[in-house]
Amino acid sequence: MAEIRSVADSVFRQESGRIIASLIRISGSFDRAEEAMQESFVSALASWPVKGIPENPAAWIMTTAHRKLIDAARRDRTRRDKQDSLKYEMDLAALTPEGELEDPAMEFPDDRLRLIFTCCHPALNVDAQIALTLRTLGGLSTPEIAKAFLLPEPTLAQRLVRAKRKIQEANIPYEVPPQERLPERLAAVRAVIYLIFNEGYVASSGTELVRNDLCAEALRLGRVLCELLPQEAENTGLLALMLVQHSRRNARLVNGELITLEEQDRARWDQDLISEGLRMVERALTKGPVGSYQLQAAIAALHVEAPTPPETDWPQIAALYEKLWKMNPSPVIGLNYSVAIAMSGAIEEGLKRIDNLGRSGGLDGYYLFHAARADLLRRLNRNAEAAAAYQRALALTSNVVEQNFLKRRLSEIEARAGV
Amino acid sequence: MRYMMLVYSTEGPDGLPAEEAARIYAGHKQVMDEATQKGVLVGAEPLAPTSTATTVRVQEGKALVTDGPFAETKEHLAGYYIMNCENLDEAIEWAAKIPTVCQGGAGCIEIRPMRWQSPRAEPESIARDAVSLNG
Numbered sequence: 001m002a003e004i005r006s007v008a009d010s011v012f013r014q015e016s017g018r019i020i021a022s023l024i025r026i027s028g029s030f031d032r033a034e035e036a037m038q039e040s041f042v043s044a045l046a047s048w049p050v051k052g053i054p055e056n057p058a059a060w061i062m063t064t065a066h067r068k069l070i071d072a073a074r075r076d077r078t079r080r081d082k083q084d085s086l087k088y089e090m091d092l093a094a095l096t097p098e099g100e101l102e103d104p105a106m107e108f109p110d111d112r113l114r115l116i117f118t119c120c121h122p123a124l125n126v127d128a129q130i131a132l133t134l135r136t137l138g139g140l141s142t143p144e145i146a147k148a149f150l151l152p153e154p155t156l157a158q159r160l161v162r163a164k165r166k167i168q169e170a171n172i173p174y175e176v177p178p179q180e181r182l183p184e185r186l187a188a189v190r191a192v193i194y195l196i197f198n199e200g201y202v203a204s205s206g207t208e209l210v211r212n213d214l215c216a217e218a219l220r221l222g223r224v225l226c227e228l229l230p231q232e233a234e235n236t237g238l239l240a241l242m243l244v245q246h247s248r249r250n251a252r253l254v255n256g257e258l259i260t261l262e263e264q265d266r267a268r269w270d271q272d273l274i275s276e277g278l279r280m281v282e283r284a285l286t287k288g289p290v291g292s293y294q295l296q297a298a299i300a301a302l303h304v305e306a307p308t309p310p311e312t313d314w315p316q317i318a319a320l321y322e323k324l325w326k327m328n329p330s331p332v333i334g335l336n337y338s339v340a341i342a343m344s345g346a347i348e349e350g351l352k353r354i355d356n357l358g359r360s361g362g363l364d365g366y367y368l369f370h371a372a373r374a375d376l377l378r379r380l381n382r383n384a385e386a387a388a389a390y391q392r393a394l395a396l397t398s399n400v401v402e403q404n405f406l407k408r409r410l411s412e413i414e415a416r417a418g419v
Numbered sequence: 420m421r422y423m424m425l426v427y428s429t430e431g432p433d434g435l436p437a438e439e440a441a442r443i444y445a446g447h448k449q450v451m452d453e454a455t456q457k458g459v460l461v462g463a464e465p466l467a468p469t470s471t472a473t474t475v476r477v478q479e480g481k482a483l484v485t486d487g488p489f490a491e492t493k494e495h496l497a498g499y500y501i502m503n504c505e506n507l508d509e510a511i512e513w514a515a516k517i518p519t520v521c522q523g524g525a526g527c528i529e530i531r532p533m534r535w536q537s538p539r540a541e542p543e544s545i546a547r548d549a550v551s552l553n554g
Contacts (some may be wrong), residue, residue: 123507170532171420173506181508 002049007057008041015058016139017224021111024063024118024258025174027069030136030164036072112137113228114174116221120189121172129192130199134161137224138217149199149213186229190238190293193221197242202399215246233287236280237294243277244300246270258405262309268295274304293323314344331362335369340374351376367396371406378409383417420484421461421533422510423501426517427494430468439521446518454502454513465498494526501533 016037023033040061054060078198102211119132134140140148146156166172175183200214222239229235251268259265281301284294299320306312321337334357342350354373363369390410397403435443447463454460472488488495500517504510510530519526 121507123511168529171506171509175508177508 001049003046004053004300007053007407008044008048011057011061012041014137015061017112017115017137018064018110019062020136020139021115022109023065023069024115024136025111026066028174032072033065036065036134037061037067041066066365069404076258077288110226110228113176114254116189116225117176117185117229118167118172118174120185120192121167122185122188123170123172124163124166126192126195128159128166129131129157129188132163133192133221134196134217138221140217144213151202181259186232189225193218193225194238194293196221196246201245205323212249215242215249218242219246231287233289234285235290236287237291237297238298239278240280240284241300242294243273243280243296247273247277247304253401254406255268256399256401257408260405261303266307269304279303290323292324292327295320295327299324309343311341314340318344331338331357331360332366332368334361335366335372339372339376342379347376353378367402369394370395370396376411379415381412387413387417420506420510421497421501421503421536423499423533424514424517425496425529425531426498426500426519426526428519428521428526429496430495430497431522433476434468435521443461443518443521450500450513450516450518453516454500459502459504459513463498463500463505466496494524497521497526505519507532510525538545544554 002352020033023036024030027033027036043064044057044061048054048057105243116133117135119136120129120178124132131145134145135142142160143153143158146153149156176182181196197215197218200212200216200218214260219242222235222242225235226239236344247270248261248264251264251266252269254265261366278301281294281297283299299317301322302313302317318337318340321333321340325333325337335354338350338353338357341349341353354369357363358369358373370389370393374393377383377389378387387410390406390413394403394406394410398408420425434440447465451463452459469488471484474485474487474489476485500513500524502510502513504513507530514530517528520530
């Protein structure tokens with residue numbers, strides 16, 4: 001029984017996204033699809049111990065769920081408009097011929113691309129997009145998602161119900177967008193995956209800095225997206241960026257303390273993820289056209305390729321940031337560009353740029369702006385100014401781990417200045 | 420599926436200069452012609468300015484009447500379209516064609532699926548829906 005449960009779990013983990021995606025297409029409803037899939041897994045736990053584990057467990061689940069959809073439609077017929085549901089039932093049956101249902105090695109079509117575009121439809125708010133993507137494509141349970149985002153379970157459950165209701169009632173299509181809409185819609189999909197990754201990478205609040213489960217889930221979704229649309233260079237760029245960032249997860253945090261890139265123990269970096277990430281960066285850049293995820297991935301790659309911090313190719317990093325800045329002149333990119341210039345040797349020049357950015361506004365409430373300024377001031381031995389900037393940064397972050405890091409820096413400065 | 424597109428635009432105090440009015444009129448005419456030709460248009464009408472609006476609120480059984488629209492906003496409901504579209508994406512495409520720029524404001528369109536998908540509902544279903552609307 002334990003073996004059967006573990007097979008069922010792994011089918012769920014690996015294949016539930018594909019199964020649910022097809023069931024939604026067939027039934028035209030997220031709820032009906034979810035219900036049919038859940039019931040099929042329950043049936044599997046009853047049937048497999050008696051009849052043995054089928055050759056293709058995912059296809060077995062799919063076939064069983066499909067039958068359950070037809071049964072449910074039949075039951076519904078007595079209650080609903082007879083003509084309508086008879087037609088629905090016939091449509092359902094027509095979608096998969098009986099013979100195909102009996103074939104144990106049946107390959108069902110991959111509908112995950114439709115699913116991901118519907119989950120990340122701009123008519124849903126971003127929080128709903130994230131929750132729905134994790135729930136359907138990621139196969140995470142409502143409690144799991146609620147826990148990952150530190151939200152009460154009813155809040156998350158309600159968010160999912162609302163999103164599914166809007167899809168149904170506003171008739172958000174279950175299709176891959178047409179070619180002319182694809183770039184913007186795909187950008188929205190990538191944004192959702194990267195938001196999931198970042199929520200895991202820098203948890204916005206709480207006592208943990210990194211929530212690896214969310215990062216791992218985002219990586220899995222990133223891989224799915226690359227598998228579904230391999231020709232898109234930015235999909236590969238996003239996966240590369242997440243791989244390289246995630247490779248440093250064990251070095252970023254030691255005994256609950258945040259460790260900066262410069263101070264990290266590079267032996268703790270995950271070399272497997274790094275080499276996969278570097279391969280992906282290269283693959284993306286040869287595909288073209290260049291996009292912002294690829295540039296960010298290339299920057300992250302330059303960081304992990306340096307055996308020691310002084311060997312980091314800062315001029316190259318600054319050049320990549322310049323390209324990124326031209327593509328998207330946001331204050332945050334401007335900040336990173338300035339830091340790269342400073343680290344290339346021109347600390348005063350970098351600081352001047354940061355101060356210019358500060359004057360144009362928009363960054364004063366951003367703790368990393370003050371932290372970056374503080375760091376450059378510290379390097380220039382302008383300790384009093386550095387201390388003031390650290391204080392400002394400290395007041396702006398609610399993450400305990402980041403606060404501890406800033407406090408540590410602040411006390412170093414104060415000791416140095418003899419305050 | 421039937422959708423209503425609510426047109427929100429900035430409203431000038433003294434109406435529109437002739438040139439801008441002509442431009443907006445032409446824009447709407449183009450959308451209506453195209454939508455009619457494709458068999459999508461169910462209805463569309465502009466509203467008189469909000470200076471003509473009256474808001475009625477029943478409190479303790481008495482009708483409380485106030486001058487003006489129910490909410491003071493920069494953009495006002497200026498008119499509506501009802502279109503029969505395949506799905507929300509098609510409705511979004513049509514909405515993007517409807518002119519909303521007015522008096523220098525960008526304006527916007529709010530898309531709402533119609534509660535009833537057939538234009539004439541039976542009296543008992545109207546009553547049932549009215550109950551659920553208020554509840």
